[in-house]
Structure formats: structure tokens, C-alpha cells
Amino acid sequence: MVLTPSTMLSLGTQAPDFRLPDVVSGKIISLANFEDKTALLLMFICCHCPFVKHIQQEIAKLGQDYQDKSLGIIAISANDISKYPDDSPENIKLMAQKLGLNFPFCYDETQEIAKSYTAACTPDFFLFNKLRKLVYRGQFDDSRPSNQIPVTATDLRQAIDYVLADKLIDFAQKPSIGCNIKWKPGNEPDYFG
Numbered sequence: 001m002v003l004t005p006s007t008m009l010s011l012g013t014q015a016p017d018f019r020l021p022d023v024v025s026g027k028i029i030s031l032a033n034f035e036d037k038t039a040l041l042l043m044f045i046c047c048h049c050p051f052v053k054h055i056q057q058e059i060a061k062l063g064q065d066y067q068d069k070s071l072g073i074i075a076i077s078a079n080d081i082s083k084y085p086d087d088s089p090e091n092i093k094l095m096a097q098k099l100g101l102n103f104p105f106c107y108d109e110t111q112e113i114a115k116s117y118t119a120a121c122t123p124d125f126f127l128f129n130k131l132r133k134l135v136y137r138g139q140f141d142d143s144r145p146s147n148q149i150p151v152t153a154t155d156l157r158q159a160i161d162y163v164l165a166d167k168l169i170d171f172a173q174k175p176s177i178g179c180n181i182k183w184k185p186g187n188e189p190d191y192f193g
Contacts, residue, residue: 002053004121005175007191008137013105015040015132016116020076020106023093029062029104031073031132032073039163040132041156044124044181047095048086051178052122058153069165073103077184079122085180086152105118114181115189121157121178127159140174 016033034040045052045059065133070173079087089107089109096105108114117126127136136159143149156175162169183189 002175004180006124006137006139007118007120008175009118009126009134011134011137013134015042015126015128015134016113018106018108018113018116019083020108020113021024021089022104022106024096025099027104028189029106033104035075036133037069037072038070038130039160039164039165040072040128040180041074041160042117042126042128043075044078044117044119044122045075046122046179046182047078047091048151049122050086050145051181055123055140055151055153056095056141058098060101062153062157063102066160067102071160071164075101075103075105076108076113076119077105077122078108078111078119080111080155080184080187082184084119084182085090103159108133111181111184111187113141113190118189119181120191121149121176121180123178124181125156127163129157129163134171136173137176139176142174144177160162 019030081088129135141152141154143151
């Protein structure tokens with residue numbers, strides 16, 4: 001595990017489109033699936049990462065709490081499964097079912113979608129407004145596996161509530177921190193310098 005912060009992609013960035021299979025339903029998911037939503041939360045997570053495991057129940061709760069709001073949610077796993085078989089589509093599906101996730105959980109086999117979002121770690125969160133411009137990228141909350149702070153999703157929930165209320169996010173955005181995305185050999189992105 002390499003402790004890695006999110007890249008903090010520039011606010012206002014247009015959401016890159018994607019076409020990825022949902023590991024549970026088998027359906028192909030793209031930005032068009034969420035065109036009726038006021039906001040879209042896209043998160044890069046996986047099965048094996050202790051930082052994701054630490055917040056996974058609250059991720060599921062977030063999906064439940066916002067299911068009647070105009071928020072689209074999608075989770076994506078992009079890890080190299082040849083070296084990290086725990087993150088295979090089969091295991092992602094089991095995770096989604098165990099947690100009762102009510103949103104698509106997709107597998108980015110080529111890792112190109114992760115690269116297009118400059119994803120760096122798991123978990124990594126990207127929140128877009130109605131125009132699919134990036135308005136928040138940052139941490140779930142201040143909780144980490146080792147710091148005894150309760151998991152609340154405070155930062156992310158506040159950002160979501162601001163976007164749904166058509167308010168400008170005017171508070172500091174702190175990078176998410178987690179395990180690095182497990183890139184395939186030779187496929188490491190150039191945005192790490």
C-alpha cells in the first residue's frame with residue numbers, strides 16, 4: 001500500500017464520458033444514464049483497500065440517504081486484477097451485494113477512465129453539477145482507519161447538499177487519501193510527474 005492523496009483535478013473540469021459495465025446488472029453505464037440528475041458523484045473505490053473498507057458502510061448509507069434526491073452515483077474500480085485479484089469484477093459484485101449498494105459499480109479494465117479523471121487513490125471522489133462541471137474533489141471526511149474519528153461523510157455530504165441546493169461550494173476542499181490505484185505495468189499515468 002502506498003499512501004496517496006487525490007490529484008485535486010481543476011474545479012470546472014468537464015466530466016469525461018465513459019462506457020463501463022456494471023458488475024451487478026451487466027448493463028453498460030455512461031454519463032447519459034444520469035442526464036436527469038442535478039448532480040453526479042463518481043467515486044473510485046475497490047474491495048481490498050483498508051481506507052475503502054473503513055468507510056464502505058457509510059458509502060452504502062450515502063446511497064440510501066440520497067436515493068430520492070436528484071443525485072446520480074457511480075462507483076468504479078480500476079485496479080490491476082492480475083496482481084490484486086481481490087478487486088476482480090466478481091469480488092466487486094459480491095461487495096456491492098453485501099453492502100446493498102443501490103448505484104452502479106463498474107469495472108474499468110483498461111484503466112483509461114481512471115486516467116481521464118486523474119484518479120490517484122481509493123477512495124477518490126468527484127462531484128459534478130448539472131452541467132457536469134467539477135465542483136468538488138476531495139475527502140469523504142476527516143476519518144482515517146487509524147485516527148479514531150467517526151466516519152460521517154461530512155465533507156462529501158456538505159458538498160452534495162450545496163450542489164443540490166444550487167449553492168456555490170465555498171469551503172476548503174481537502175484531498176482524499178488512500179491506497180494508490182494499482183496500475184498495470186507500463187500503464188502508470190503521467191499526471192504524477
